[in-house]
Amino acid sequence: MELFNKVAVVTGAAGGIGKAIINQLLEQGVKVLAVDLSEKSLxxxxxxxxxxxxTFSADVSDYGQVEAAVKAAATHFGSLDIMINNAGIGMAKPLLEHDPxxxxxxxxxxxxxxxxYGILAAxxxxKSQGxxxxxxxxxxxxxQMASEMTFTYNVSKAAVDMMTKCAALELAPLGIRVVAIAPGRVDTPMLRQYEAFGLWEHISKEQxxxxxxQPEEIANVVSFLVSDQANCINGCTVSASDGFENFKYPLLG
Known part of the structure; x- marks a missing residue:
């Protein structure tokens, strides 16, 4: 997919999707700066x-640290071609039980x-590289959809979709492309918290x-989206959810 020798930064590198993305990029010959919060996780x-x-330890909620990660990639590998803002967290909790x-x-x-921060730093x-x-x-x-117990997560991801659109528009004159991917129910440690609510079997049927x-399936789509073969895909969010958002959970089956 014409990714050989390109340089990528991947945040959330120690998570399930992050690891799968990095493994896929490495197989394609990409040079990767793997970023996560703690050195131990790396x-x-x-x-x-x-x-x-x-590897590079950084807190993505701090712009200075994100900027340092981007500069570290460019310094270590000579340039930067791809920025993957993958780090994310979530928790399941009813809204009325929230402590802001x-x-x-x-x-x-x-x-x-x-x-x-990742968009801005990259x-x-x-621009500086030309x-x-x-x-x-x-x-x-x-x-794109409401759900119980995930108020903050949903709101934050809705912001990601809009940032993707706005950044793509403003950065288009520089030839920079900005896209997003929207996974559905991916078997990752973060999703496993639903086992404690007795919902594991239920949520598996929502696709x-x-x-x-599987994380590897998301990584396959990511490697395509960041390749030149996806050059016409810009300013949008690509669903990778096996139809999760397009149907109501069946009454029978």
């Missing part, structure tokens, strides 16, 4: 060739501010073929 990448994969400081602010800072880097680049943001089907999407 130990999963020990043993990789430093010329192909480099604990249940709204942290999710907003990571999911919304973190994407904004765009500045692309090169075109691609920015991909991880959204969610929940950006058309009634099975969870």
């Amino acid at each position: 130990e999963i990448y020990q043993g990789f060739d430093e010329e192909q994969l480099h 400081i604990h249940d709204f602010d942290p999710v907003t800072k990571v999911n919304q501010n973190g994407v904004y 765009a500045h880097q692309f 090169t075109r680049g691609v920015i991909l943001n991880t959204s969610s089907v929940y950006a 058309m073929r009634q099975t969870f999407t």
Whole structure:
């Protein structure tokens, strides 16, 4: 997919989708800066060739740290071609049980501010290089639909969709492309919190073929979207949900 020797930053590198994205990019010959909050979480990448994969600890809710990660990629590998704002957190909690400081602010800072910071830092880097680049943001089907217990998550992902559109418009004159992907029910550690509510089997049936999407399937779509083959896809969010948002859970079946 014409990705060989391109340089990418991937945030949320230690999560289920992040790991799958990085593995897919490495298979395509991409040089990756893997970014996550703690150095310990990045130990999963020990043993990789430093010329192909480099790790960087950063808090995406802090613009200075995101900017430092972008600069580290450009310094270590010589340039930047792809920015994947994948870091995200979520928690299941009824709205009326919220404490704003604990249940709204942290999710907003990571999911919304973190994407904004990644867009801004990468765009500045692309402009300074005088090169075109691609920015991909991880959204969610929940950006388009209401659901119980996920108020803050849904709101933050809706913001990701709008930031994708607005950034694509403003950055188009520079040749920078901005897209988003909206996963549905992906079998990741974050989704596993629903097991505690006794909802695991139920939520697996909320996709058309009634099975969870695997992180590797999301990574396949991501690698296409950041490639030159997807050059005509810009300023939009691509659904990767097996139809999650397009039908009502069947009464029978």
